[in-house]
Amino acid sequence: MNQPPAGFELHTDSSPTSATLSLYGSWVDADVVPAFPQLRAQLAAVDADELRLDCTELGDWNTLLMSFLLRCASYCTERGITLNTEALPENARRLLSIATSVPAHNRKEAASLPWWQLRSPSKALRELLDDLRESLAFFGDICIALGALIAGKANTRFADFRTFCYQSGPDAFAIISLTSVLVGMILGYLGAVQLQQFGAGIYVADLVTIGLLREMGPLMTAIVMAGRTGAAYAAQLGTMQANEEIDAVRTLGVSPIEFLVVPRVLALLVTMPLLTIYANLLGIVGGGIVAGGMGISMLQYTSQAGLAVSLAHIGVGLLKSVVFAVLIAIAGCRSGIQSGRNSAGVGRAATEAVVTALVYLIVADASINILFQHLGI
Amino acid sequence: MAAAEREVHIEVRDLTMAFGSNVIQRELSFPVYRGDIFVIMGGSGCGKSTLLKHMLGLLEPAAGEILFSGTSFTRASASARDVMRRSWGITYQSGGLFGAMTLEQNVGLPLQLYTDYTATQIKDVVRYKLSLVGLGGFESYYPAEISGGMNKRAALARAIALDPQILFFDEPSAGLDPISSRLLDDLILQLTESIGATVVMVTHELPSIFAIANNSVYLDASTRTMIGYGDPKQLREQSEEAVVRQFLTRSAAAGEAE
Numbered sequence: 001m002n003q004p005p006a007g008f009e010l011h012t013d014s015s016p017t018s019a020t021l022s023l024y025g026s027w028v029d030a031d032v033v034p035a036f037p038q039l040r041a042q043l044a045a046v047d048a049d050e051l052r053l054d055c056t057e058l059g060d061w062n063t064l065l066m067s068f069l070l071r072c073a074s075y076c077t078e079r080g081i082t083l084n085t086e087a088l089p090e091n092a093r094r095l096l097s098i099a100t101s102v103p104a105h106n107r108k109e110a111a112s113l114p115w116w117q118l119r120s121p122s123k124a125l126r127e128l129l130d131d132l133r134e135s136l137a138f139f140g141d142i143c144i145a146l147g148a149l150i151a152g153k154a155n156t157r158f159a160d161f162r163t164f165c166y167q168s169g170p171d172a173f174a175i176i177s178l179t180s181v182l183v184g185m186i187l188g189y190l191g192a193v194q195l196q197q198f199g200a201g202i203y204v205a206d207l208v209t210i211g212l213l214r215e216m217g218p219l220m221t222a223i224v225m226a227g228r229t230g231a232a233y234a235a236q237l238g239t240m241q242a243n244e245e246i247d248a249v250r251t252l253g254v255s256p257i258e259f260l261v262v263p264r265v266l267a268l269l270v271t272m273p274l275l276t277i278y279a280n281l282l283g284i285v286g287g288g289i290v291a292g293g294m295g296i297s298m299l300q301y302t303s304q305a306g307l308a309v310s311l312a313h314i315g316v317g318l319l320k321s322v323v324f325a326v327l328i329a330i331a332g333c334r335s336g337i338q339s340g341r342n343s344a345g346v347g348r349a350a351t352e353a354v355v356t357a358l359v360y361l362i363v364a365d366a367s368i369n370i371l372f373q374h375l376g377i
Numbered sequence: 378m379a380a381a382e383r384e385v386h387i388e389v390r391d392l393t394m395a396f397g398s399n400v401i402q403r404e405l406s407f408p409v410y411r412g413d414i415f416v417i418m419g420g421s422g423c424g425k426s427t428l429l430k431h432m433l434g435l436l437e438p439a440a441g442e443i444l445f446s447g448t449s450f451t452r453a454s455a456s457a458r459d460v461m462r463r464s465w466g467i468t469y470q471s472g473g474l475f476g477a478m479t480l481e482q483n484v485g486l487p488l489q490l491y492t493d494y495t496a497t498q499i500k501d502v503v504r505y506k507l508s509l510v511g512l513g514g515f516e517s518y519y520p521a522e523i524s525g526g527m528n529k530r531a532a533l534a535r536a537i538a539l540d541p542q543i544l545f546f547d548e549p550s551a552g553l554d555p556i557s558s559r560l561l562d563d564l565i566l567q568l569t570e571s572i573g574a575t576v577v578m579v580t581h582e583l584p585s586i587f588a589i590a591n592n593s594v595y596l597d598a599s600t601r602t603m604i605g606y607g608d609p610k611q612l613r614e615q616s617e618e619a620v621v622r623q624f625l626t627r628s629a630a631a632g633e634a635e
Contacts, residue, residue, distance in 0.1 A: 030492065030493050030494045030495065030498055031493070033498070035497060035498075036501070062540060063502050063505065063506075063540055064494075064498065064502070066505050067498070067501035067502045067504065067505035068501070070501070070504065070505045070508055071501055071504075091571045091572075091573070094567065094570075094571045095509065095568075095571045095572075098509050098564075098567055098568065098571070099505055099508035099509045099513070100508065101511070102508070102511035102512075102513065103513075104508065104513035104514035105512070105513065105514030105515050106514055107514060107515070107517055107518070340521070341521060342476035342477075342519075342520070342521045343475075343476045343477065344476045344477035345476075345521075347477075
């Protein structure tokens with residue numbers, strides 16, 4: 001039963017035009033099966049028109065023999081040598097003939113830069129500008145669709161809107177509660193350490209309240225929602241793109257913007273300001289916990305916080321939350337609709353949605369702050 | 378060949394499939410012999426794909442068991458199941474190729490995981506497997522870059538990467554034009570004959586069934602059990618159940634509840 005290890009031998013026959021390749025041993029074990037380049041080196045030296053296989057000594061064989069033979073066959077085709085496979089076992093001969101029945105496809109490789117080479121800066125800039133332009137165009141499409149909605153001509157389903165409101169509103173309470181209480185406490189500690197040095201500990205209430213209302217409340221809510229809802233929108237729409245559902249919507253004569261994007265944008269527009277108010281309240285409570293730890297009584301804290309609240313602060317915060325809602329929805333929906341049509345594409349779309357949304361959020365927040373600074377609001 | 382001479386490769390024994398209290402099929406018992414091309418047939422919604430998923434161990438039976446070469450798969454431990462699964466090749470309805478990997482990586486993955494082949498050997502074997510399904514030279518393509526029929530063939534190449542003893546197909550020709558589907562049938566037939574594998578296939582493409590199957594089971598949706606077993610060509614002529622004959626002759630009444 002013991003078969004010798006796999007090997008081959010190439011002899012030139014008596015007639016100068018043909019050569020014989022003897023295969024022997026057991027072609028099963030990956031460690032001992034010879035590699036094709038060994039044979040190629042020998043074949044290159046032989047000048048024959050026909051290569052005959054001899055398998056009298058061949059033992060067990062598996063795929064490894066077949067892949068060796070396939071390379072041998074394609075080498076022979078290249079050199080114009082006829083490969084005579086008559087001596088092969090029946091199965092092997094049949095498999096080889098199936099494998100060689102379709103000529104190999106030749107891919108025309110697109111010239112691509114090696115990974116370490118940077119893209120040209122001008123091209124990167126052009127891509128960035130294109131991206132911005134597309135985002136603006138997408139925003140324009142949404143505005144047109146909203147106009148159609150107001151005119152009562154849009155194909156937007158109220159049921160969708162309700163579902164998305166629920167998903168982006170009540171479903172997000174838990175995580176918003178946690179983050180906003182903690183952010184309130186962080187603001188409280190930050191202020192407490194500094195203000196107590198001046199004996200102005202009571203102003204922690206002002207810092208927490210104004211800080212939350214104008215800045216941290218809307219921003220933290222938006223960041224959480226970008227990760228939660230923006231990514232979900234991108235994944236939903238990306239999967240619909242992969243399943244050809246968006247094509248189906250288009251061919252039904254319905255605008256995907258009206259049917260898919262508008263309900264999502266509207267839902268975020270409704271829930272984000274509400275969530276922001278909720279986050280502000282809980283954040284002020286969180287700050288109160290810290291203030292209590294510093295020896296400021298509940299009454300002092302609430303009355304001081306009450307003094308700090310003004311309509312302008314609340315208004316600025318709510319305006320920001322509305323702007324952020326639109327930006328998150330645009331980033332999520334646009335990535336989703338433009339997603340690739342496979343699982344990798346959907347993953348990329350979700351990542352892109354969150355990254356774009358975060359960039360938009362920070363830039364928008366800074367711009368609004370600078371604007372209001374100059375306007376004195 | 379008489380049934381008694383042939384070796385039983387897969388045996389389904391008293392299998393009842395259910396989702397909760399909703400019974401899909403009850404008391405299925407049949408053998409699949411080594412080298413068979415076995416088709417699971419039946420009208421829509423009768424539980425064909427569910428039966429296949431039970432055989433693959435993706436779903437657990439409500440009662441009964443499935444044996445491979447005499448060993449119970451249903452009662453095997455998770456690690457024993459993994460070992461048994463290594464001798465199977467499976468192609469899913471929509472291919473199931475990994476979209477983020479090239480064809481070469483897709484077909485090479487099982488080889489990397491379960492063989493001690495070197496990188497060059499894997500490359501050669503992948504080339505050979507892809508050539509077998511007529512996709513030689515498509516190594517660097519992603520599944521999204523090739524057509525649906527090519528995807529199915531590439532999935533077949535991945536399924537035969539480890540020279541399986543059993544090949545499972547879920548609707549191999551669904552969504553293919555008649556010519557591609559015929560070519561795929563021929564390929565399956567030639568390949569499995571040459572490799573010597575047993576094939577289990579879910580399909581309701583009659584041309585495929587008659588072209589390649591030599592054994593089959595018919596699942597009935599209304600009585601919720603099997604009402605036919607044997608060579609589909611014989612079932613078409615001799616089945617005692619009118620529903621089975623109607624299904625195989627494509628009569629209008631087939632598949633409707635009586």
